[in-house]
Amino acid sequence: MDMKATKKKLGIKERYAHMTRGLGWEPTYQSADAVFPYDKYEGIKIHDWDKWVDPFRLTMDAYWKYQGEKDRKLYAVIEAFAQNNGHLNITDARYLSAIKLFWQGVSPLENYVVQGFARAGRHFRGEASRVACQMQAVDELRHYQTQAHSISNYNKYYNGFHSQRHMWDRVWYLSVPKSFGEDALTSGPFEFLIAISFSFEYVLTNLLFVPFMSGAAYNGDMSTVTFGFSAQSDESRHMTLGIEAIKFLLEQDPANVPIVQGWIDKWFWRGSKVLALVGMMMDYMLPKRVMSWKEAWEIYAEENGGALFRDLARYGIRPPKGWADACEAKDHLSHQVWLLFYEYGGAAAFHTWSLTDEELDWLSAKYPDSFDKYYRPRLEFLRDKHARGERVYQGTLPTLCTTCQIPLCFTEPGDPTKISHRETVHKDEKYVFCSDHCQEIFGNEPEKFVQSWLPVNQIYQGNCFNPDVDPTAPDFDPLKAVLEYFKYNLGRDNGDFEGSEDQRNFAMWRGQASKN
Amino acid sequence: MSVIALGPYEFAPRDQVKNFHGNILVNFCWDRHVLVSAPFAVALPPAMTLREAIMTRIVPSIAFHPDAEKIDWNTVQWEKDHQPWQPDLDKSLAENKVGHKDYLLFITPELKGLNNAGL
Amino acid sequence: MSKVFIIVQANEEARPIVEALLQDNPHAVAQESPAMVRVEAEGKMTLNRATVEDLTGQPFNIQQLHVNLISISGHIDEDDDYLTVAWAN
Numbered sequence: 001m002d003m004k005a006t007k008k009k010l011g012i013k014e015r016y017a018h019m020t021r022g023l024g025w026e027p028t029y030q031s032a033d034a035v036f037p038y039d040k041y042e043g044i045k046i047h048d049w050d051k052w053v054d055p056f057r058l059t060m061d062a063y064w065k066y067q068g069e070k071d072r073k074l075y076a077v078i079e080a081f082a083q084n085n086g087h088l089n090i091t092d093a094r095y096l097s098a099i100k101l102f103w104q105g106v107s108p109l110e111n112y113v114v115q116g117f118a119r120a121g122r123h124f125r126g127e128a129s130r131v132a133c134q135m136q137a138v139d140e141l142r143h144y145q146t147q148a149h150s151i152s153n154y155n156k157y158y159n160g161f162h163s164q165r166h167m168w169d170r171v172w173y174l175s176v177p178k179s180f181g182e183d184a185l186t187s188g189p190f191e192f193l194i195a196i197s198f199s200f201e202y203v204l205t206n207l208l209f210v211p212f213m214s215g216a217a218y219n220g221d222m223s224t225v226t227f228g229f230s231a232q233s234d235e236s237r238h239m240t241l242g243i244e245a246i247k248f249l250l251e252q253d254p255a256n257v258p259i260v261q262g263w264i265d266k267w268f269w270r271g272s273k274v275l276a277l278v279g280m281m282m283d284y285m286l287p288k289r290v291m292s293w294k295e296a297w298e299i300y301a302e303e304n305g306g307a308l309f310r311d312l313a314r315y316g317i318r319p320p321k322g323w324a325d326a327c328e329a330k331d332h333l334s335h336q337v338w339l340l341f342y343e344y345g346g347a348a349a350f351h352t353w354s355l356t357d358e359e360l361d362w363l364s365a366k367y368p369d370s371f372d373k374y375y376r377p378r379l380e381f382l383r384d385k386h387a388r389g390e391r392v393y394q395g396t397l398p399t400l401c402t403t404c405q406i407p408l409c410f411t412e413p414g415d416p417t418k419i420s421h422r423e424t425v426h427k428d429e430k431y432v433f434c435s436d437h438c439q440e441i442f443g444n445e446p447e448k449f450v451q452s453w454l455p456v457n458q459i460y461q462g463n464c465f466n467p468d469v470d471p472t473a474p475d476f477d478p479l480k481a482v483l484e485y486f487k488y489n490l491g492r493d494n495g496d497f498e499g500s501e502d503q504r505n506f507a508m509w510r511g512q513a514s515k516n
Numbered sequence: 517m518s519v520i521a522l523g524p525y526e527f528a529p530r531d532q533v534k535n536f537h538g539n540i541l542v543n544f545c546w547d548r549h550v551l552v553s554a555p556f557a558v559a560l561p562p563a564m565t566l567r568e569a570i571m572t573r574i575v576p577s578i579a580f581h582p583d584a585e586k587i588d589w590n591t592v593q594w595e596k597d598h599q600p601w602q603p604d605l606d607k608s609l610a611e612n613k614v615g616h617k618d619y620l621l622f623i624t625p626e627l628k629g630l631n632n633a634g635l
Numbered sequence: 636m637s638k639v640f641i642i643v644q645a646n647e648e649a650r651p652i653v654e655a656l657l658q659d660n661p662h663a664v665a666q667e668s669p670a671m672v673r674v675e676a677e678g679k680m681t682l683n684r685a686t687v688e689d690l691t692g693q694p695f696n697i698q699q700l701h702v703n704l705i706s707i708s709g710h711i712d713e714d715d716d717y718l719t720v721a722w723a724n
Contacts, residue, residue: 011715012698041522055711058698066701073702188520206706210642210671213705217670225670229644229705236707243710290668304708307637310724311710340553377631378551385580396577398554399543399619407554408545417548417634419555421619423597429529430617432543445519450529457531460541460559 016057020128021050038123042188044260045253049126052248055240063135067142067234074146074230081223082153088513089220091287093158093506094497097350098212098285099224100160103151104349105177105277106208108168110144112181113137113196120189132241136197139234143227150227157509158502160349163487167349170464171486172455173277173341175405179452180274184267186448190249191263197242199267199320202308205235206300208278215282215290243308250315257316262444268320269437272301272329273404279334280341283363284355292366297330322437328413331370335363339378340409346393347479349488351497354383374416391496395479397456402431402449403438410434426450533616540609540616544574547595547623548634551581555619562610566603583627593623637722639709640675641682649703651695655686671705679709679721 010018027035039046080086090096114137121133155161168174184195213228249256279293291299309319320326338352345352355363360379363371382392398407399421412418422433426446433439442449458464465471465481480490488494492501519525533540540562545555558573570589578584594601597619603612614620629635641656643649645667656663656674663676674680687695697718709720 013714037522042520056698056701056713058701062698066698069702210706211668214668214671229670232706233701233704236704237701240707240711303638304640307639307708307722307724310637311722314723336553343553373633374550374635377633378635381551381582381630390580392580394553394577396556396558396573399545399557409554411550417550417629419545419547419550421543421545421555421598423617423619427529429532430615432617432619447519447525447527451527452530454531456557457541460539460557461531461535462537 012057012059015059015062016054019059019061020054020131023127023131024125032125036123036125038189039125042190042259044190044249044256046125046249047252049124049129051251052126052128052132053244054128054132055244056237058135058237060131060135067139070230070233071142071146074226075149077226078146078150078153078223081150085509085513086222087154087157088506088510089222091219093502094351094353095219095221095285095287096154096158096160096502097352097497098281099151099154099221100158100350101277101281101285102224103147103161104164104167104171105174107144107147107151108164108174109177109181110140110147112185113140114144116185116192116196119185120192123189129245136234136238136241139238143231143234146227146230150223153223157505159489159500160351160493160502162489166487170455171349172459173348175453175455176277177274179405180270183270183448190259193242193245194249194260194263195267195270197238198246199264200271201235201238202242203268203301203305204271204275205232205239206304207275207296209235210300211291211296212278212282215286215288218288218290219286246312246317247315250312250317254316261317264317265321265437266441266444269322269326269435269441270404272322272326273406273434273438276333276337276406280337283334283366284338289362292363293334294330294367297327302327321440322435325413325435325437329410331367332374332411332416335367335371335375336409336411337406339375339382340398340407342382343392343394344398344407345391345496346395346494347483349486349493351495351500351502353497354386355379370416386496386498393495397459399432400454400456401434401438402452402454403433403441405452405454406434408432408434531617536616540614542569542609542614543617543619544570545619545621546578546581547621549578549581549583549624549627549629551630551635552578560609562614563608565606565608566612566614567605569609570605581630583624583629586627587624593625595621595623636677637709637724638675638677639680639720639722640673641680641707641720642671642673642705643700644703644705645670645672646703648699651687651690652682652700652703654690656680656682658690659683659686679719681717681719684716 117133117137121130121137124130151161168178184192187195209228209232213225216228217225249260282293341348342352360376364376385392400407408419408421410420412420420435422439424431424439424442431442459482464485466485469481483490497503536559538561539559541557541559543555543557546552556577560569594603643652653665653672653674657665660676660680663674663680666673684695684697697713707720709722712719
């Protein structure tokens with residue numbers, strides 16, 4: 001007998017219901033708790049998993065269709081970029097330092113998030129939440145791959161893009177995003193969700209992908225803006241999921257509220273520290289600047305995050321504990337981090353440089369309350385020294401925060417010339433921190449952070465030299481040995497932009513592109 | 517509070533002094549001179565005098581600061597772990613009770629930093 | 636009242652989306668930056684399928700928004716004919 005075809009197409013709400021509900025089953029060979037061993041121990045109580053709804057109601061069929069379309073658009077651009085020497089259309093080779101840092105420090109984080117969501121997608125009991133996590137895992141894998149493909153074009157011509165996987169596990173400043181990612185990955189699945197989907201994606205990633213990628217466009221980098229916005233279109237779905245996830249947890253049981261609040265406090269602060277790198281990229285590394293870090297913070301953190309937390313107040317959620325301090329830091333963060341990297345410019349696998357008067361004027365105008373008083377004099381002093389042939393390169397290693405792993409370059413809130421330092425003694429061992437909030441994060445989970453792999457401390461323990469190195473040799477140069485262990489091409493990847501191979505090659509190739 | 521985990525969760529601290537080959541890790545910060553962008557962590561033998569630690573490890577590291585050459589180390593004021601501290605520069609770190617991962621702040625009130633602004 | 640926003644790429648596929656948002660939400664404002672357009676509005680903003688279709692003369696699936704979407708802020712309510720972003724405060 002012929003089946004009668006259904007005439008009407010399903011609407012998206014019906015389609016979503018069919019593709020996310022009733023897909024699971026009650027296990028009989030094993031108890032449900034044995035099949036899903038990780039979704040209760042964090043203390044989160046879920047009474048009805050079917051209350052989880054993706055407001056975009058994206059189903060797997062539509063997902064593949066739209067993701068395929070995004071990729072086709074992106075790869076057409078990448079190919080055109082490669083064929084037409086798109087790398088010579090960027091404003092200036094200094095710009096590449098931002099992309100190096102992105103590739104070294106942000107792209108590997110995408111891979112960590114793949115792992116985290118693949119795990120969450122396995123371990124949540126509710127089918128709709130598992131579908132959402134699986135999509136996000138695939139998204140993040142796509143981000144890593146599209147970044148690899150886009151940026152590989154730069155790797156053909158410029159220094160510092162090689163050995164990413166090797167550097168990620170070793171280089172001192174990369175331990176900042178790496179330890180952030182590993183902290184999230186080793187949390188329970190619900191904490192992971194709040195850490196990444198909510199605190200990072202919802203509250204903070206706009207800062208990374210929106211103004212910075214617009215800045216890439218402004219600087220002529222067609223390839224980066226395209227992968228950036230292609231990724232961000234997924235991020236907007238993740239952000240939506242982040243806010244839905246938090247509403248879901250808060251509505252399921254009042255006992256979930258204090259647990260979630262603790263995670264928001266922790267992960268907002270951790271995320272804001274990781275983004276210090278992005279602040280430096282925006283204010284210092286883009287030769288043409290779209291907006292300052294401070295302006296971006298005001299629009300995307302203060303205004304948008306403020307709206308979010310006003311909305312969550314009805315559940316008993318307040319803004320994160322570090323909110324006021326993170327907002328106060330918007331006048332200082334990017335400058336303090338840039339000055340740190342400038343001073344340690346011999347040990348970074350990207351270039352730093354002296355700013356022009358025009359660039360200093362731009363920063364003076366954007367940061368009227370802080371730049372002329374606290375940062376411009378330092379930058380001008382260092383620039384003068386460089387002009388006299390005395391470029392400052394610090395060779396003595398800095399003190400690191402046990403939690404965020406950033407050198408202690410940040411100052412006390414409201415006191416921009418006083419370095420902020422905290423310490424805690426836990427079981428007779430002393431631990432150092434950059435702030436009250438990093439100290440508190442340690443205090444809540446000391447057993448986790450006593451394991452911190454702090455690069456400076458590891459170097460002093462002798463764990464960061466190649467195996468054939470003899471530290472007792474008379475001509476042993478520890479700093480050089482460490483940089484070789486990082487696989488830097490010394491003199492090409494590191495140091496000042498002025499006089500670098502990237503600077504010379506870019507000028508030469510661009511010259512060839514504009515005349516015979 | 518502690519880590520919420522399914523099973524026992526105990527690990528040895530990674531930066532115990534025994535991992536430093538006889539040295540201790542000491543943090544030095546020059547107060548109100550943020551042209552030096554971060555405090556230093558240096559590994560030192562406890563038998564070294566504080567003066568030698570300063571002269572060999574700290575003085576060269578801050579030499580780019582215009583105030584550095586004006587420091588009179590005999591009149592420098594100190595804090596150790598945020599408490600006032602009066603070390604004897606010619607005694608060893610151990611005799612001065614400098615411990616692993618201590619934070620030594622040296623204060624030079626007459627030196628005001630770049631632009632007299634604490635930089 | 637808090638602001639909601641929808642940010643899309645500055646391209647031809649997204650142009651009718653921006654136009655539809657401005658047409659149907661008189662309180663919405665568009666700001667252009669390199670490679671992107673941000674449409675923001677106090678409280679609430681709706682994208683209607685029918686408006687986009689009127690502008691382009693082509694069928695439009697609300698989920699096509701994903702292809703050129705950069706960022707979005709507010710609670711989302713989506714159905715076949717519309718997508719609304721709103722804050723409850």
